[in-house]
Structure formats: structure tokens, C-alpha cells
Amino acid sequence: MLIRIDPQSPEPLFEQVVFAVKSACAKGILAPGERLPSVRELARDLAINPNTVVRAYEVLERDGVVVRRQGAGCFVSDRGSDLALAEKRRQLQESLRRAVTEAFHLGFQAEDVKKALAQCLEEVQFESKRRQA
Amino acid sequence: MLIRIDPQSPEPLFEQVVFAVKSACAKGILAPGERLPSVRELARDLAINPNTVVRAYEVLERDGVVVRRQGAGCFVSDRGSDLALAEKRRQLQESLRRAVTEAFHLGFQAEDVKKALAQCLEEVQFESKRRQA
Amino acid sequence: MLIRIDPQSPEPLFEQVVFAVKSACAKGILAPGERLPSVRELARDLAINPNTVVRAYEVLERDGVVVRRQGAGCFVSDRGSDLALAEKRRQLQESLRRAVTEAFHLGFQAEDVKKALAQCLEEVQFESKRRQA
Amino acid sequence: MLIRIDPQSPEPLFEQVVFAVKSACAKGILAPGERLPSVRELARDLAINPNTVVRAYEVLERDGVVVRRQGAGCFVSDRGSDLALAEKRRQLQESLRRAVTEAFHLGFQAEDVKKALAQCLEEVQFESKRRQA
DNA sequence: GTGGTCTAGACCACA
DNA sequence: GTGGTCTAGACCACG
DSSP, rough: OOOOTTSSSSHHHHHHHHHHHHHHTTTSSOOTTTTTOHHHHHHHHHHOOOOHHHHHHHHHTTTSSSEETTEEEEEEEESSBBBBBHHHHHHHHHHHHHHHHHHHHOOOOEEEEHHHHHHHHHHHHOOSSSOOO | OOOOOOSSSSSSSHHHHHHHHHHHHTTTOTTTOOOOOHHHHHHHHTSSSHHHHHHHHHHHHHSSEEETTTTTTEOOOOSOOOOOHHHHHHHHHHHHHHHHHHHHHTTTOOHHHHHHHHHHHHHOOHHHHHHHO | OOOOOOOSSSSHHHHHHHHHHHHHHHHSSOOOOOOOOOOHHHHHHSSSOOOHHHHHHHHHHHSSEEEEETTTTTESSSSSOBBBBHHHHHHHHHHHHHHHHHHHHHTTHHHHHHHHHHHHHHHSOOOOOOOOO | OOOOOOOOOOOOHHHHHHHHHHHHHTTTOOOTTTOOHHHHHHHHHHTSOOOHHHHHHHHHTTTTTTEETTEOOOOOOOOOOOOHHHHHHHHHHHHHHHHHHHHHTTOOOOHHHHHHHHHHHHSSOOOOOOOOO
């Protein structure tokens, strides 16, 4: 099974599911067009309430990662984010700033962070999915 | 004033304060040993509830960023994180993985992310407070 | 009270709330920065479940219409949509195409539709809230 | 082939078929009296379940767009909507209000909306099938 | 007080 | 079978 969560984590369950799916997409484990587990199936496998899975799938749809089709299932989207480029850049900067600030307080040097990033980038199949708007 | 928050942001106020202080430390705006504003002073400046500032300072102390001394105030710690190196590495990887996964879904290329990281690193005067191998 | 819904309508309750809020914003009844009724309050007034209101507020937040701040309330956002211009245009075209197709089947002429649109436009305080990204 | 649908869209398949037929009528691609593809034929062409096509044709008949004749097929109606004028006006206003409200939140100006409408109107050969005052 | 998360279980709509 | 909506009610987190 491709999606796992930790019920002990302080991170909300539905957010753990969201991140797990996004991560699987980035790593190529889930390809565009592929079908995700059904709501009930995933809920059973993760031992959580179906509503929590629904919630996660809703967030994934709003983020442009999946499309949900009534009666059919939930599928990995083949389109990318519809945000304006400026907004995309803002979000990228923000998430990196967080990581960098944490790295500083952990005592890492700039070079350490760059190396760690390079390693992360290798883990994902890093090719932009589609045109930049 | 060194700390700013955005009351419009959905991010909890105390977390904004926590991040702002951590960020100021990373940028060298706050040096080790330096005294932070008093709870009442900061609460007045930011126009927020003193309890919210107390909460932020508590979290900062728990994270090893500041030390609160009874009656004297709250000071930037000169100690680094006391976590084991392996645990630090894990945390760094995790925060970068988040950023990288988001970047993928925003449609960025590996090079874009590296450039953005370099820019972030330049924004902070990136020298570890204490090197810990 | 500014928000009303019709429990008989086939349109989902939460969507009715979403549209009512968007409409109130467009008409200037709700100004940027203004606070919406609390979840419990609105649920009581509309005689629906609080979860349904939460759902509506979530959708409004994802659409950039409001920001929800834990412990504080739900406020009309002063920022606009973060979508790429191309995507905005696509959405505008799509919603107009629907309206135009319906108008045709109702037997209206092009001029009728234009006049009706002019009337709708007058009903709203039609000034773009912010810069185009 | 005159009808196309997008299996990726979250919109229900039968609704896509309904809209595609209405749209084809408005554009003059389907003329009054003309015969639509048979249920099985269309289902095969669109690679969807025949039941879905049946459902779409039912809705189209209910909306007065087509007439289904037992054993003969499904034909574009030559009658207009038989609603009262006041009700038609109300429906037109409502669909435009939706579009206008969305346009506001997308940051468009009144002029933008008018231009976009004019473009939509040109796309369809806009002459009412039957004038009904 | 506010919103945020989660569960349990009902009933409806789509394919 | 699938997802979509809604209710009821619990408990947690923020200000």
C-alpha cells in the first residue's frame, strides 16, 4: 500500500493523507490519470473515518492534484497548478524560508542545506508536468 | 521594531511570532545573549493579547531558541539545538522534502528550486552559531 | 440578516451559503476586512448543522474570498484570486457560455442578454479589488 | 462528430452531454427537427455507458430541447421553452448573476465582462428559434 | 468565545 | 460499486 499515516502525529490525519498523496505523485509512484483508492477502501486500510479521507481528497482536488468524479473515483490530475506565476514563486520562497530558518537553528551550514536539497530533488521525478501559465 | 506579523494571515498569531523571532535570529538581527522585548511591550507593539506572546515565548524556549529568566526577561540562547546529529539530519530532510514536494506540484524544475534556495540562504547571514559534528 | 438559503432548493446547502457570501461581497454588503457571522451563529440562524457552515467557509477560503483565523473568526479577504490570468479568463468564458446557452434555449436575443448583463453589472459594486497577477 | 466530452472533468458525464447538445443547438450545429445519434451510437462514440446517454436525453426532453419518439429516435425540438416570460427573465437574470459574481471575485472589470459576453454571443449563431413576447 | 478536527452513521446521485 | 451531502455530537487549539 502506498499511503501511510501515523495516528500518533500531531499533524491532522487528513493533512497526512494529503501530503502522502502529493509525495507519491512527486516520486512517480502515482502517475497522472491513475486512480486512487476509493474513499471507503482507503478509510478501511488506514483505519480512519471515510469522512476524513473525503476531506483529504477535497483538499487534493482544490490543490489541482486530483480530480474526483462522482460514481467513478478519484484520479491523479494531468494538469498542474492554476496559480499565477508570482503566487507560485511566493509559495516556493515561503516554504524554503521555513526550511532554511529551521536549518539554521539546527546548526547547519549553507552547504549542508544545499547538499540535503540536492538529495531530496533526486528522490522525486522532477519534471514539470505542464506549461507555465 | 524587529518583529512583524500579519493579522490577516490564517497562521496562528503565536506561531507567527515564533517564526519571526527564529527568522530574526537566523538573519543576525537578534544576536545570542540579546534581550527580547518584554511580553507586555511586544503585545502592545503588535496589538495582540499578552497571553499570545507568552505562548510564543514558551514555544521558543522549548525549541531552545531563547531562555526566559524570571524577572529579567527573555534572551536569545547561545546554545545550539542539543538533538543528536542523526535527528537533526532527519528534521532537515523532512522540511526540505515538504518544500520540494510543493515545488513539484507548482510546476517548478529542479534548477528553479536550487536557485530559490540559494536566494533564501543569502537572505540570512548563514553561519551556524555552534558547529556540532 | 444578510445570508439566506432555501432548504427546498436542490442546490447543496453549503453551496448556497458560499454563493450568498460571494454575492454579498460583490454587492458591497460585505466589505474587505469585515467579519462574517461565527460558525455557530450562522448555523443557528440558518437552522443548519455547524459542520455545513464550516464546509462553506472552507470553500470560501480556498476561493480566496475569506480568511479564517482560529479563535478569532472568519473575515472577508482583501486580496483577490491568485489564479493565473489565463485561468481566470477561462473561468469567465465558461460561466458566460453557460448563461448564453441557457438564454438561447429560453428564446432570448443577443440584445436581451446584453441588456440583462448591464443590469446585473449595476447591481454590484464593480471595481476590481486588486492588482492583476 | 458533433458532441465531445471531457472524461477528466469533475462535471457528471450526463450533464456534459446535456450541455454539449444544448450548445450545439445554440450554435446551429443541430437544427430543429434534426435527429440526434442513437443512444447506443453516442455511447460508443463517447466511450461511456448507454445508461448515461439515456439519462442525458431524458433531461434534454424534460428541458424541452429534444423530443424522443419511441422506435424513431431523438429529435431536436422546434418548440421554444413554454415558460412564462417573467420566469424566463428570472432564469436569465439568475444565470448572469452567477457569472457576474464570479467575475467580480476573479478581479474583472465591468467592461471585461461585457467584452467577454459579446465574444460568447458571436460564437453562437444567436437567433431565437421562436420569438415569444 | 472562536475555529479545527474527527467520528458515526444516514441518505442521495452518478456510472 | 463510486463519490456527495448532511446531521449529530465529541474533543482540541487559539485568542
